[in-house]
Amino acid sequence: MQLELKRLARKHRIAPPPSVPTAPLPPVDGDWIFEGLAAPATIDSERTKFAAECWMPVRQNIPLLYRHGRLAGEVLEVRTTDKGLHVRALVRDNEAKQCTHFSVAATIHGYQLREVNNRESFHAVITCAALDEITLTNAPANPAAVVLHRYRQSAAVEFYDIVKRGIICAQGVVAALRVMNAAQVAPPQTVAGPDKRSACDLAGSRPTPVKAPTRPRPKTEFRTLVDAINATSGQVQ
Template sequence: MSGEAIRMRLELKRLARKYRIAPAQCSPTAPLPPVDGDWVVEGFAAPATIDKERTMFAAGCWLPFKQDIPLLFRHDRPAGEVLEIRGTDEGLHVRALVSDEDAKRCTHFSVAATIHGYQLREVNDRESFYALVTCATLDEITLTNVPANPAAIVRHRYRQSAVVEQWDIIKRGIVCAQGIVAALRVINSAQSSPPQTVVRPVKRSVCDVPRSRPTPVKAPTRPRPTTEFRTLVDAINATSGDLQ
């Protein structure tokens, strides 16, 4: 326990003595039925609510989480593996794989943390005073049936094999969806492309082809032979022109 944590506990005890409040007792809960195989559990290991020790971990109090935070049974022996830890507005959410037989029957979570900063709140109110942890390092997650915070409930519990089966179903669904999307893209591409017209040579009948005909050549005009009658006519025509 860090120096800040010890100081916080002493101040809370001082306020409890001031208001003549007996230390709160953590009541055990009935264990869950025994189960076979490994199980996955989820829930808020440190909800943003006041616990029975009049302490609340603020939603944003956590420093960056360390690697390989242990999962224990009642702060004692290893119980499995922490799969995911994330801070939310409602508190510290945890998902873990549990292999210990006793831990699988636990109903609640709890945490062990190194406290770096806190604030006393509602110190003048006999019923409502508490310590708000504003900065802390998460050291461990534990499963228990004697919870300090009744709100730290194991909300979901399911077999690991069920998770694997669900993931296989999801993967098959993703592959199927990808195939459908690819087929729709091909169909849309075919509908959006203009139809291609193939130009073929036009077959024409021999009768439709215009035939070229040779231009007729005029025969040369032969001069008319001069006769006595023709000479007389020409003389008359010439006389008529002079008279006009």
């Protein structure tokens, strides 16, 4: 994609735009929360636009970096909106806390070139991308990727984030236990091997079956009448 954009720039005799860094923010102490559009759905200085709906499902643990280099903190939330990719991040690095803009690194899976014959407005629209990292910088590729909100992390916000991560961790543990329980099988049963004695030995070794004692059946009314008649007949004889 970048090679095709460079080819179009040479065709239209357009030089790459100069990078003009922004003035850093005043230094601050402690951990801070930064919010804003990391990838606005607008054309940047490199004539590239991330479509609002281009993002694949965002994986867990997206790194937050300072100028695409060292770790600057932690990404707390990433969500897609009709205006672009919105991010909320916890920033711990002192130099990163002075940055005014976001930027992203992504793996491009699909794009389209637009208005290739128009010298002023040719650009590439990214239609499918996987987010790899989010960075804080003062030299953004997209001037619209500005940090909209910056505030000190409060105890309430910290508690909310801890609880949220705890719930996610607990859900993972429950899912793992369900998988383990489903994978369990009944223990193997020991099957006795065939008896190697002869048929004669087996016949002689079998115990004599003992019949269970039989209980007398209760007399019915008819049987009682018959016994009474027989008894009377005996007395008459």
